[in-house]
Amino acid sequence: MTVKDAVYQINDVLHRYAVEPVLRVKSLAIPQAAIVGLIGPNGSGKSTLLRLLGFVEKPSRGEILFKGRPAVPFSKAVRFQVTLLSQEPYLMRRSVLKNIAYGLELRGSRDNLRSRVAEALSWLGLPDEVFADRQWSELSGGEAQRVALAARLVLKPEVLLLDEPTASVDAVSAERIKAAALKARNEWGTTLLIASHDWQWLYEVCDEVLQLFNGQLVGPGRMNIVLGPWQARPDGHWQKVLSGGQKIVTTAPPAADAAAVVDSGKIAVVDACDAGRKRKNILKGTISKLVLEKGSRNTVATLLVDGMSFAIMVPSQRIESLNLYPGREIEIYFNPNSVKWIHQGDKKHFKKPGL
């Protein structure tokens, strides 16, 4: 993919609040009309990355190219093309109709406002005659989230950034939000970036899922992150003892509190052929979920090992031969040398930006 093909190109971006860096991305390209997922624990930098890509904030260092050109907040090239729905969306102190029409009015697009607002509401399953004239304060949390998304979708944006869009809504609202977001890509070719903890949904809908940890990209692909502390072993390896007594063995970490990154594709299921082989890092756990990964012919199996969740990438055609199903207890293993490290030094409580 060339820079011109990419809707976003991030070059050596570092962002900090106060003095602490919260996000470091060396290089990242987002193709046009792609659906890209962002996954990671709280404080991993997902929301910060979305705010930078939404040009709400300017990175402390580095540049973000939008369609091949550098862009900053308020620049004409991005103002009307990119829109962000934050985790706790804000509805202005006015009616639903005026909230949704606001973005259109900013664009000077005042024709058929009422019918366009009604259409946007219908995408989210909100009847116009019931909701359009309601005040912002007369909506439930799920309704407010859907109205906020309608206010973005009515703009038919080139890029739609969604930060935890289904985190605090009920199942019905979540389904409506998911369907409406996908409609944007399918009907208008909108590029979607979605940060979510709902990795099952992300793997179902996204062309690519990026994983963030401690403000750094550890993907693409599904990575397992194992936090320290690590203990040295007599054989030169290091280990972490899980709550149930099982041990994860690794190479020497850069620091005892570093985080280990284990690629889900490098974890294998112990099968009949492995009988009698001596392997390090054999972990026993129970399968909790099997999710088909979109477009890759792989299935992501989630395994609970002593309370810790591990994702394993298994070719879909092997699911049957390995007899994998939720509830089954299996053994997995991975090579200690395949572990990558993230230094924990940056993991701090970060201050949020001021107004």
Added chain:
Amino acid sequence: MDFILTGFRMAIELLLHGDAETYSAIFATVRVSSYSMTVSLLTGIPLGFVLGYFRFPGRKQVRVVVDTLLSLPTVFIGLVVYAFLSQRGPLGEWGLLFTLPGIAIGQTILALPVVMALSASAVENMDRQLRVTLISLGVNRRQLLLSSLWEVRHGVLAAALTAYGRVMTEVGISMMVGGNIKWHTRTMTTAIALETNKGLFAMGVALGLVLLAIAFAVNLSVSFLRKRV
């Protein structure tokens, strides 16, 4: 007890019969408070917004000063303005001592910190997500500021109402800077003070009732406005 009831009865008569002296004090009060409120709202709202919205060096210190000025005694403001406007003062040649504009200057000094501090608080309490929302919907910088101000309109309205209450009910500035001159600078509050001292309750009660009526009308209008916008 009788003299109070008589005072009320006579007050109604004064108002109904359009007593010139009573209405002179009412008009003087309305005029002078209109001057001072216009100036303090036009300058106080933008300054309060800047103080609450932007982060700049010395902001906290400015905030402390403005908050301190909230409790400025009216007699002290009256004293300072008197000193500046008196013949010997630096602004003596303006000839504003014992005039309604002179009182308005003092009342502006009284109202400005109230408008500024309460507007700044309203802006500071604004939801952080508003800025993100407005930018992501496509505002430019000017629209960002205007829409943000519009979102805190109820807080700003409360600031204006509080300031108006202080201006309408102050005595110290009107007395010291205005001199309580009959037909000229006598306001409702200075008239009430004077008439009560003279033992004449009727005009005092009449003016007190008008003050209450004005306060009621202003509150009613603000409440109506809140529902409408």
